[in-house]
Amino acid sequence: MRVDLEDLLFSRGRFSLRGSGTFGEGVHLVSGPVGSGKSTLALLLAEILRPESGAVRRHGISSALLLLQFPEYHITCPTIAEEAGSWGLDPDELLVRADLAGRGDDDPFHLSRGELKRLILACMIMRNPDLLMLDEPFSSLDCAAKRRACSMIEGRSEGITIIFSHERAVLPRVDALWEMEGGTLRALGSVPRAIPRWRHAPPYLTYALERGARPENIRLQDAREAICRTQG
Numbered sequence: 031m032r033v034d035l036e037d038l039l040f041s042r043g044r045f046s047l048r049g050s051g052t053f054g055e056g057v058h059l060v061s062g063p064v065g066s067g068k069s070t071l072a073l074l075l076a077e078i079l080r081p082e083s084g085a086v087r088r089h090g091i092s093s094a095l096l097l098l099q100f101p102e103y104h105i106t107c108p109t110i111a112e113e114a115g116s117w118g119l120d121p122d123e124l125l126v127r128a129d130l131a132g133r134g135d136d137d138p139f140h141l142s143r144g145e146l147k148r149l150i151l152a153c154m155i156m157r158n159p160d161l162l163m164l165d166e167p168f169s170s171l172d173c174a175a176k177r178r179a180c181s182m183i184e185g186r187s188e189g190i191t192i193i194f195s196h197e198r199a200v201l202p203r204v205d206a207l208w209e210m211e212g213g214t215l216r217a218l219g220s221v222p223r224a225i226p227r228w229r230h231a232p233p234y235l236t237y238a239l240e241r242g243a244r245p246e247n248i249r250l251q252d253a254r255e256a257i258c259r260t261q262g
């Protein structure tokens with residue numbers, strides 16, 4: 031199972047996106063500043079946008095889902111329970127998973143944006159597609175909800191998960207790092223070897239690296255453990 035980007039080129043006004051590389055099984059983080067092109071890449075990978083030249087080729091993938099940055103765009107039903115049904119999911123199970131038990135009869139638009147994001151993310155994780163693309167899954171969430179979203183993502187035992195995010199505080203364990211800068215995608219490689227190459231690494235990782243620590247992954251706890259090991 032993999033997705034190949036072959037010399038991708040996409041232009042919109044003065045903005046151009048370029049990228050090549052392969053997304054294999056596991057969790058990938060495409061990080062980069064606001065406006066660097068992460069959402070555009072997500073739409074190209076989801077085949078919603080078409081490249082000017084080059085190609086996105088999927089191999090061995092039979093199902094794909096894209097979590098849009100604005101979760102309102104996913105809503106199609108007047109109640110949360112019906113929304114669950116539209117995904118082919120059991121409403122009670124979904125509501126527990128999304129920490130929204132007892133809210134099945136509510137209008138999805140009455141949820142806060144963070145609650146809505148949690149709901150749609152839970153729908154997608156429960157559908158378990160081969161290719162799951164998550165555009166800014168942590169925005170609008172508080173720290174506890176970000177941590178819950180991270181464990182949902184880490185709980186996926188197979189398939190390809192690609193996270194597009196500028197989040198630099200609460201992150202999940204990942205297998206590979208990519209960086210988007212000014213429309214250019216750079217493959218940094220697999221974690222942990224890629225961590226020192228990450229220009230927009232969260233401050234806690236930079237701090238750990240500067241002290242000679244070598245975190246095994248990108249989470250705060252990985253940086254803490256690495257510092258502990260270094261200090262004996």
Ligand SMILES: Nc1ncnc2c1ncn2[C@@H]1O[C@H](COP(=O)(O)OP(=O)(O)OP(=O)(O)O)[C@@H](O)[C@H]1O
Binds near residue numbers: 043064069099166196
């Ligand atoms: N529909 C559009 N029409 C014109 N320009 C757009 C459109 N959508 C995005 N852009 C521009 O394309 C560039 C890349 O935008 P994109 O949304 O992909 O960035 P991003 O890295 O996802 O940003 P963010 O972190 O804010 O989500 C930006 O300069 C943006 O202003």
